[in-house]
Amino acid sequence: MNTQTKITPIDFQIVTQKIKDSKLESIGGATIREIKKLVDEIEKSTGERFVRMEMGIPGLPPTKVGVEAEIEALKKGVAAIYPDIYGIQSLKVETARFVKLFMNIEVSPESCVPTGGSMMGSFAAFMTLNRCNPDKDTSLLIDPGFPVHRQQLKVLGQKIASFDVYNYRGDKLKDKLESILSEGNISCMLYSNPNNPSWICFTEKELKIIGDMCNKYDVIAIEDLAYFAMDFRRDMSKPGVPPYQPSVANYTDNYILTISSSKAFSYAGQRIGMMVISDELYDRSYPNLKKYYAKDLFGHSMIYGSIYAMSAGISHSAQYALAAIFKAANDGTLDFVEEVKEYGEKAKIMKELFTDNGFKIVYDKDDGEPIADGFYFTFAYPGFSGDELLHELLYYGISAISLAITGSERLEGIRACVSLVKRDQFKDLEFRLKKFNQDHPLT
Ligand SMILES: Cc1ncc(COP(=O)(O)O)c(C=O)c1O
Numbered sequence: 001m002n003t004q005t006k007i008t009p010i011d012f013q014i015v016t017q018k019i020k021d022s023k024l025e026s027i028g029g030a031t032i033r034e035i036k037k038l039v040d041e042i043e044k045s046t047g048e049r050f051v052r053m054e055m056g057i058p059g060l061p062p063t064k065v066g067v068e069a070e071i072e073a074l075k076k077g078v079a080a081i082y083p084d085i086y087g088i089q090s091l092k093v094e095t096a097r098f099v100k101l102f103m104n105i106e107v108s109p110e111s112c113v114p115t116g117g118s119m120m121g122s123f124a125a126f127m128t129l130n131r132c133n134p135d136k137d138t139s140l141l142i143d144p145g146f147p148v149h150r151q152q153l154k155v156l157g158q159k160i161a162s163f164d165v166y167n168y169r170g171d172k173l174k175d176k177l178e179s180i181l182s183e184g185n186i187s188c189m190l191y192s193n194p195n196n197p198s199w200i201c202f203t204e205k206e207l208k209i210i211g212d213m214c215n216k217y218d219v220i221a222i223e224d225l226a227y228f229a230m231d232f233r234r235d236m237s238k239p240g241v242p243p244y245q246p247s248v249a250n251y252t253d254n255y256i257l258t259i260s261s262s263k264a265f266s267y268a269g270q271r272i273g274m275m276v277i278s279d280e281l282y283d284r285s286y287p288n289l290k291k292y293y294a295k296d297l298f299g300h301s302m303i304y305g306s307i308y309a310m311s312a313g314i315s316h317s318a319q320y321a322l323a324a325i326f327k328a329a330n331d332g333t334l335d336f337v338e339e340v341k342e343y344g345e346k347a348k349i350m351k352e353l354f355t356d357n358g359f360k361i362v363y364d365k366d367d368g369e370p371i372a373d374g375f376y377f378t379f380a381y382p383g384f385s386g387d388e389l390l391h392e393l394l395y396y397g398i399s400a401i402s403l404a405i406t407g408s409e410r411l412e413g414i415r416a417c418v419s420l421v422k423r424d425q426f427k428d429l430e431f432r433l434k435k436f437n438q439d440h441p442l443t
Helices: 012-022 032-046 064-075 089-103 117-129 147-156 172-181 204-217 287-291 298-311 316-331 336-355 386-394 423-439
Strands: 112-115 138-143 159-164 186-192 220-225 255-260 273-277 376-380 414-417
Touching: 012 032, 012 386, 032 386, 064 316, 089 112, 089 255, 089 273, 089 316, 112 117, 112 298, 117 147, 117 186, 117 220, 117 255, 117 273, 117 298, 138 147, 147 159, 159 172, 172 186, 172 204, 186 204, 204 220, 273 298, 287 298, 336 376, 336 423, 386 414
Parallel strands: 138 159, 138 186, 186 220, 220 255
Antiparallel strands: 112 273, 255 273, 376 414
């Protein structure tokens, strides 16, 4: 790494000083929020605008029908009233409709439960699933993944198994899962699809493998759909018309889906998502649950045990917002996919700027097919570790996060999030990447 470079797009002395002041042991080991703080400081001191790719927050306005429904609900006085813990009826009904129309999966409204963002959904799922059977006390994370899921398991004091799926795509996934699940200690496995950070999307073949393994080893898949219908290679925008959002739910009843409103509907601030439990799992009895909850029934324990203990219900007005958003999507009056396509279009341009200047896309294929353009992509530069590259890019006004904190084994890699980058910054990005490439020539 050439830290002797004195003429960099962002003042060399200031960046060096700010990195030192941050007291971070390594930039690669820093959390997303720590990187954000450091870049805020550098921007403040230099007056230069960074190409900010570290945080996965939506860069679009919130879905209007949601805001309008929420205002109306507030005017009617819902803020004064505790919402039912299992969710308002219209939200449950519209969620079940949404799952049918956009996934072609049948669930009853009863099995659709609001959570404080999908993060709370996975937290409650881990909490409950690891109490069903004393022999199954470990959650499997299919990595790379969203670092907070690992954090949730750590906070819960629960055991974690994980592997980087990069080398186990397609048929290879079966043997890998078989080798882990046959140990008998795995209660559940979580993956996001599309995946944060790599944007890989599991193929139908892979989802079938996951579903079959869940059936064979009695493991529950927690399918994190934070980026619902955002694999823009396929148009999943039409209610009731294929193709649908792919799902493990086509292959097993052992599933919990977590559907986020944050990215697909740009509704992150209101912290609402939906947990969808398969009807079969919802009604299942696990005698061990009685140690922790009033009943041995899974759905009952989830709602009246875990979710109740965490929050006693989800923001009343936000439930009206999400009900209205789902209804509009279901009725075909809101094309939510069209609204977020901008992310994919920006990713296509930005990836090209990177690859034109010597960078490589790290996770680049879905079982042979080129990876989609979406909310995130991963990149590396020959000769650099991810940590070194993140560090060096700060001098070029570019911020991102290291794949090291995502459970990835590709330690040369960095995750870029396109959402906050404005199109008017593409020129700056191009200039900075060119300069980086000139300063670090490839042989
Ligand atoms: C894979 C994944 N899951 C969950 C979340 C969080 O979703 P929510 O805002 O609904 O809690 C994110 C947000 O970045 C994510 O990337």
